[in-house]
Amino acid sequence: MSNITYLSGKRVVLGVGGGIAAYKSVELLRRLIDLGAYVSPVLTSSALRFVGETTFSALASEPARTSLFDDRDPIPHTHLGQNCDLLLIAPATADLIARCATGLADDLLTTTLIATRAPVIMVAAMHSEMWEHASVQANIATLRSRGVIVLEPEVGRLAGGDFGVGRLASVDQVLAAIEQCLAQSGILKGKKVLVTAGGTREAIDPVRYIGNRSSGKQGIAFAKMASQLGAEVVLVTTVAVDSVPNCQIVMVESASEMMDAVMGAFPSADMVVMAAAVADFRPKRISSTKLKKSFGTPEIVLEPTDDILAELGRKKRPDQIVIGFAAETGDPGAEAARKLEDKNADFIVANNVLEPGSGFSTDTNRVTLVGKDSTTEFEIASKTQVADKVLQMATKWACENGIWV
Numbered sequence: 001m002s003n004i005t006y007l008s009g010k011r012v013v014l015g016v017g018g019g020i021a022a023y024k025s026v027e028l029l030r031r032l033i034d035l036g037a038y039v040s041p042v043l044t045s046s047a048l049r050f051v052g053e054t055t056f057s058a059l060a061s062e063p064a065r066t067s068l069f070d071d072r073d074p075i076p077h078t079h080l081g082q083n084c085d086l087l088l089i090a091p092a093t094a095d096l097i098a099r100c101a102t103g104l105a106d107d108l109l110t111t112t113l114i115a116t117r118a119p120v121i122m123v124a125a126m127h128s129e130m131w132e133h134a135s136v137q138a139n140i141a142t143l144r145s146r147g148v149i150v151l152e153p154e155v156g157r158l159a160g161g162d163f164g165v166g167r168l169a170s171v172d173q174v175l176a177a178i179e180q181c182l183a184q185s186g187i188l189k190g191k192k193v194l195v196t197a198g199g200t201r202e203a204i205d206p207v208r209y210i211g212n213r214s215s216g217k218q219g220i221a222f223a224k225m226a227s228q229l230g231a232e233v234v235l236v237t238t239v240a241v242d243s244v245p246n247c248q249i250v251m252v253e254s255a256s257e258m259m260d261a262v263m264g265a266f267p268s269a270d271m272v273v274m275a276a277a278v279a280d281f282r283p284k285r286i287s288s289t290k291l292k293k294s295f296g297t298p299e300i301v302l303e304p305t306d307d308i309l310a311e312l313g314r315k316k317r318p319d320q321i322v323i324g325f326a327a328e329t330g331d332p333g334a335e336a337a338r339k340l341e342d343k344n345a346d347f348i349v350a351n352n353v354l355e356p357g358s359g360f361s362t363d364t365n366r367v368t369l370v371g372k373d374s375t376t377e378f379e380i381a382s383k384t385q386v387a388d389k390v391l392q393m394a395t396k397w398a399c400e401n402g403i404w405v
């Protein structure tokens with residue numbers, strides 16, 4: 001299963017219109033579920049002529065709904081609309097597009113559309129002649145002017161042996177549109193987030209270095225999640241990363257290179273997440289040539305590195321949030337509180353690296369988030385979920401305390 005989690009825990013209402021492409025929304029539903037979404041299907045009466053309610057109920061997070069009036073909930077449309085993160089309509093037929101554009105509210109799907117303030121994506125599918133008709137194009141223009149994202153149909157084989165524009169966009173295209181859409185409506189939209197990841201390497205000679213066990217996974221998860229939540233991200237990392245949307249990746253090696261990169265990006269950052277395991281000490285002298293065995297056993301004298309987090313704490317403006325980490329080998333809470341104070345951070349994410357599922361290289365983490373006025377212990381969770389929760393909590397705190405207006 002893919003590790004993409006922009007849909008993790010997101011509530012999606014999947015509206016299905018009455019067109020032959022309705023069978024493809026079964027696959028779309030399955031992929032949404034695989035990606036961790038909570039999906040509530042709503043089928044129009046025409047959709048039921050093409051696909052079965054049972055199929056959707058069997059695959060979705062809850063039974064499919066088909067009517068405004070058969071539900072145990074007397075007002076399903078407002079509850080569905082108010083509680084969802086996304087309304088996805090696939091396929092959106094010419095009729096459904098027209099009804100949505102004119103504001104008709106004569107079934108559960110159209111009432112949900114009017115009741116929701118969540119983003120709406122409509123994936124159009126119909127015959128070429130219908131798609132090209134002026135009325136359909138005018139309705140689409142109306143929907144777009146209201147902020148609805150309309151995915152246009154693809155060219156290919158159509159029902160009845162025809163060929164042309166009209167096929168439902170591929171599942172991958174729909175998922176890409178959802179990812180982009182959720183990022184644009186994300187809580188970090190318009191914010192710049194600076195993240196560090198990985199362990200620094202402090203050179204001994206051109207071949208050897210002093211390093212640590214950090215895999216960079218938690219920091220990279222923060223960068224990806226910040227991007228998914230809508231931020232513009234700068235990731236300063238010692239480990240290579242595939243490209244991340246809206247993210248500038250700066251590769252560094254040593255603590256001093258990381259310091260330079262972080263300080264360069266800091267003035268324009270709204271939030272910094274110092275997830276990197278920065279070396280506390282480095283060799284005082286770096287040999288310019290390889291230390292040979294024949295030279296005898298070397299004595300490596302260490303000197304302290306500069307503390308990047310502490311420097312950020314000294315320099316930060318009132319509108320900047322700084323989040324540090326504390327990787328401990330005992331009870332992390334007390335140490336986190338000390339580091340929060342000493343380094344003037346707003347939050348410290350602390351974990352016990354000796355705990356199973358919580359150390360370096362694992363895909364999970366169990367962390368305690370220590371803030372100036374709160375301590376929250378999280379359950380063990382994927383590093384992506386940890387990033388999501390910490391970013392959500394820090395953002396909420398910044399908004400509630402007037403740090404971000």
Ligand code: CTP
Nearest residue numbers: 274276278279305306307308309324325326327
């Ligand atoms: N950190 C930093 N620069 C350093 C050392 C650490 O910015 N030279 C940051 C880390 O990125 C992390 C936080 O400080 O966000 C705490 O790091 P940690 O290694 O847990 O703590 P130390 O400050 O090294 O303290 P101690 O050795 O007492 O555990």
